[in-house]
Amino acid sequence: MRFRGENFPVRVYSDAMSQTIVDLPCASCGARNRVPDDRFGDVPVCGRCSAKLLPDHPVALDDASFGKYIARSGLPVLVDFWAEWCGPCKAMAPQFEAAAREHFGQVLFAKVDTEAAVQTAQQFGIQSIPTLVLFKGGAEVARQSGAMPAAKIAQWLGSIQPR
Numbered sequence: 001m002r003f004r005g006e007n008f009p010v011r012v013y014s015d016a017m018s019q020t021i022v023d024l025p026c027a028s029c030g031a032r033n034r035v036p037d038d039r040f041g042d043v044p045v046c047g048r049c050s051a052k053l054l055p056d057h058p059v060a061l062d063d064a065s066f067g068k069y070i071a072r073s074g075l076p077v078l079v080d081f082w083a084e085w086c087g088p089c090k091a092m093a094p095q096f097e098a099a100a101r102e103h104f105g106q107v108l109f110a111k112v113d114t115e116a117a118v119q120t121a122q123q124f125g126i127q128s129i130p131t132l133v134l135f136k137g138g139a140e141v142a143r144q145s146g147a148m149p150a151a152k153i154a155q156w157l158g159s160i161q162p163r
């Protein structure tokens with residue numbers, strides 16, 4: 001005789017006590033995904049569109065995706081406001097990429113092309129580029145203008161959010 005329950009998969013979360021569920025927004029479709037922080041290394045993907053939730057490079061946001069992404073993130077989001085014609089922006093791009101890898105799972109890194117996302121750039125009063133703006137819980141908490149090397153970006157982030 002078999003019990004019906006034996007055919008059902010049983011999931012055991014041995015480390016449930018140390019796990020934190022984090023809201024991760026999808027840059028592609030805007031969906032909010034809930035991911036345990038101990039699964040960040042498993043390349044979590046969006047439940048709706050399968051885009052990577054923690055890509056190893058900054059995600060591109062536009063006027064359509066920006067608001068949702070910022071509002072739905074459980075992690076701080078660092079946004080690089082830049083433009084194609086801006087020399088210092090291009091010089092900083094690889095540094096920003098390096099900083100993104102360094103802060104994997106702690107801070108989400110995003111880029112906004114101010115030429116394309118005119119509305120978002122205006123909304124946040126971006127006067128000069130590059131400008132980095134840090135958002136937490138959907139609100140701006142800090143900003144810094146001017147190109148910075150990766151080490152300086154890390155230092156600046158560290159000064160804002162003690163870990």
Ligand SMILES: [Zn+2]
Binds near residue numbers: 027028030031046
């Ligand atoms: Zn998605």
